[in-house]
Amino acid sequence: MGVKMKKLVQCVPNYSEGKDLEKIEKIAAPFKNNKNIKFMGCEPDADYNRTVITVIGEPEDIVAAVVESVGIATELIDMNVQKGEHLRMGATDVIPFIPIKDMTMAECVELSKIVGEKIWEKFKVPVFLYEESATAPNRVSLPSIRKGEFEGMKEKLKLEEWKPDFGERTPHPTAGVTAVGGRMPLIAFNINLDTTDINIAKEISKAIRFSSGGFRFIQAGPAEMKEKGIVQVTMNIKDYKKNPIYRVFETVKMEAKRYGVNVLGSEIIGAVPMEALSDSIEYYLGLDGFKIDKIIENELLK
Amino acid sequence: MGVKMKKLVQCVPNYSEGKDLEKIEKIAAPFKNNKNIKFMGCEPDADYNRTVITVIGEPEDIVAAVVESVGIATELIDMNVQKGEHLRMGATDVIPFIPIKDMTMAECVELSKIVGEKIWEKFKVPVFLYEESATAPNRVSLPSIRKGEFEGMKEKLKLEEWKPDFGERTPHPTAGVTAVGGRMPLIAFNINLDTTDINIAKEISKAIRFSSGGFRFIQAGPAEMKEKGIVQVTMNIKDYKKNPIYRVFETVKMEAKRYGVNVLGSEIIGAVPMEALSDSIEYYLGLDGFKIDKIIENELLK
Numbered sequence: 001m002g003v004k005m006k007k008l009v010q011c012v013p014n015y016s017e018g019k020d021l022e023k024i025e026k027i028a029a030p031f032k033n034n035k036n037i038k039f040m041g042c043e044p045d046a047d048y049n050r051t052v053i054t055v056i057g058e059p060e061d062i063v064a065a066v067v068e069s070v071g072i073a074t075e076l077i078d079m080n081v082q083k084g085e086h087l088r089m090g091a092t093d094v095i096p097f098i099p100i101k102d103m104t105m106a107e108c109v110e111l112s113k114i115v116g117e118k119i120w121e122k123f124k125v126p127v128f129l130y131e132e133s134a135t136a137p138n139r140v141s142l143p144s145i146r147k148g149e150f151e152g153m154k155e156k157l158k159l160e161e162w163k164p165d166f167g168e169r170t171p172h173p174t175a176g177v178t179a180v181g182g183r184m185p186l187i188a189f190n191i192n193l194d195t196t197d198i199n200i201a202k203e204i205s206k207a208i209r210f211s212s213g214g215f216r217f218i219q220a221g222p223a224e225m226k227e228k229g230i231v232q233v234t235m236n237i238k239d240y241k242k243n244p245i246y247r248v249f250e251t252v253k254m255e256a257k258r259y260g261v262n263v264l265g266s267e268i269i270g271a272v273p274m275e276a277l278s279d280s281i282e283y284y285l286g287l288d289g290f291k292i293d294k295i296i297e298n299e300l301l302k
Numbered sequence: 303m304g305v306k307m308k309k310l311v312q313c314v315p316n317y318s319e320g321k322d323l324e325k326i327e328k329i330a331a332p333f334k335n336n337k338n339i340k341f342m343g344c345e346p347d348a349d350y351n352r353t354v355i356t357v358i359g360e361p362e363d364i365v366a367a368v369v370e371s372v373g374i375a376t377e378l379i380d381m382n383v384q385k386g387e388h389l390r391m392g393a394t395d396v397i398p399f400i401p402i403k404d405m406t407m408a409e410c411v412e413l414s415k416i417v418g419e420k421i422w423e424k425f426k427v428p429v430f431l432y433e434e435s436a437t438a439p440n441r442v443s444l445p446s447i448r449k450g451e452f453e454g455m456k457e458k459l460k461l462e463e464w465k466p467d468f469g470e471r472t473p474h475p476t477a478g479v480t481a482v483g484g485r486m487p488l489i490a491f492n493i494n495l496d497t498t499d500i501n502i503a504k505e506i507s508k509a510i511r512f513s514s515g516g517f518r519f520i521q522a523g524p525a526e527m528k529e530k531g532i533v534q535v536t537m538n539i540k541d542y543k544k545n546p547i548y549r550v551f552e553t554v555k556m557e558a559k560r561y562g563v564n565v566l567g568s569e570i571i572g573a574v575p576m577e578a579l580s581d582s583i584e585y586y587l588g589l590d591g592f593k594i595d596k597i598i599e600n601e602l603l604k
Contacts, residue, residue, distance in 0.1 A: 008602070185598075192590070245587065264588060265588025265589065267589060267590040268589065271601065272598065274600075280587065281582055284548070284582065285547065285551055285567070286565070287567065287569060288494070288568065290570060294572070294573055294574055295573070296312075296358070296576070297402075297600060299342065300340055301599060
């Protein structure tokens with residue numbers, strides 16, 4: 001019955017091993033062995049030769065487990081012989097920290113720094129901080145850091161602008177380089193338009209997406225749903241706090257009117273934090289003084 | 303990582319002791335001693351001489367704890383000397399079971415029967431099943447069962463129509479009679495109207511409430527918010543699955559138009575299950591195939 005809300009962070013480390021299930025089991029073990037960590041998924045991909053693990057827990061538990069797991073991956077994976085279809089630069093390629101509950105982004109950035117420092121100190125794997133944790137503009141995007149892949153890191157790290165945030169200018173001989181950072185959860189959100197005209201979806205996508213001058217955290221494009229005889233504006237919401245679902249939805253409705261087209265509805269693909277929805281319910285009901293901890297399920301997670 | 307969702311039930315037993323904190327502590331102990339039970343609150347009221355305990359947990363844990371707690375209340379409370387402002391018929395006066403997550407009402411009714419039977423068998427306190435668990439129309443409402451209070455139960459139980467559902471036609475000499483039943487969670491929902499005319503709130507209340515021919519599970523009335531210079535339609539939603547929030551809200555908006563009055567917004571008082579909100583978000587966004595277990599927090603409660 002603590003007054004303090006439990007902080008929850010999601011961690012989605014990517015490892016460059018997607019075939020050897022015994023090794024993957026060992027890498028996943030530090031998460032599975034901690035009963036306070038919710039193990040949400042482990043998805044090995046043999047073609048990619050890569051495994052994505054998704055876990056949620058309190059910051060301290062997650063930090064301890066992910067560092068231990070990186071140590072195991074560092075021992076088990078040799079990047080000199082690793083081959084797969086997915087771009088990669090390290091045995092543990094990337095470790096994102098995502099705020100889920102009662103965590104600020106600043107706290108996730110702090111976590112990423114703690115983990116980055118430990119990875120260098122314990123395993124001598126150099127670390128770049130990326131996304132919200134980035135210390136320079138060229139380090140924000142993972143593809144930009146990863147460019148050159150494992151094989152190119154030796155030369156890349158010697159470049160003035162590619163000094164790692166933790167560690168020296170030489171990649172780990174077998175485990176390469178790892179990126180660690182805080183980022184917001186992505187929400188995959190699609191809006192259905194009652195037309196078969198893909199150009200209308202294209203125009204509306206342009207109106208809302210950042211790359212064409214729209215909302216700062218929206219990536220969007222058109223999609224044809226041939227079976228249903230409709231088109232979609234398909235999007236990623238990269239920061240649902242700054243670009244809430246209802247705002248994008250209402251803007252698409254407003255734009256669709258211009259073409260005399262109805263918005264039929266929408267769909268959310270994959271998981272979504274409650275906050276991303278409760279914000280929209282507040283908008284539609286004009287809720288006064290609503291707090292997310294009034295939701296019983298949230299109370300149960302305290 | 304079970305596939306089975308964890309079932310959660312809320313239990314809100316009311317005990318006829320609101321002054322002696324030592325006794326109350328003993329009555330609450332079976333809930334507090336079970337770490338799997340979420341202890342949401344214990345509210346003793348000295349004037350009422352009554353304590354309301356709110357707990358949430360899995361059905362088996364809750365059944366065991368509430369039966370033990372009733373045993374302790376039966377020992378500690380003597381209704382022959384108990385006095386307070388609140389109507390009461392037993393040491394444990396009433397035990398509602400409320401479905402919170404992945405529970406049907408039928409399962410709550412089943413729970414109430416299990417608990418009712420045990421209370422009679424173990425402590426010889428006769429039990430009436432009420433609300434959704436009622437076995438006859440005159441047993442649906444608690445006030446109807448409780449009429450006559452502790453002092454009148456001796457005579458009442460002898461009446462043909464007041465044979466207890468469990469136990470004999472004689473109240474427990476010191477602990478009286480207990481009501482047990484399943485019921486839906488109440489949602490206290492208020493809608494703000496941009497007018498000072500209380501009659502408009504009165505007319506709209508009539509349009510939506512059951513007692514005047516409106517929605518089956520709505521109790522509503524007008525309220526003046528003098529400081530804010532507005533009026534409210536204030537209501538209880540007794541079954542948010544059958545009368546969802548958005549439907550009531552949109553109906554009030556529609557009626558308010560008739561008077562040229564704007565709906566300013568709304569407020570939810572107290573706790574609300576996520577399902578009661580997710581239903582409305584589905585409506586407003588026209589969400590296709592949305593399932594509540596896509597919400598990360600729900601995944602965490604599995």
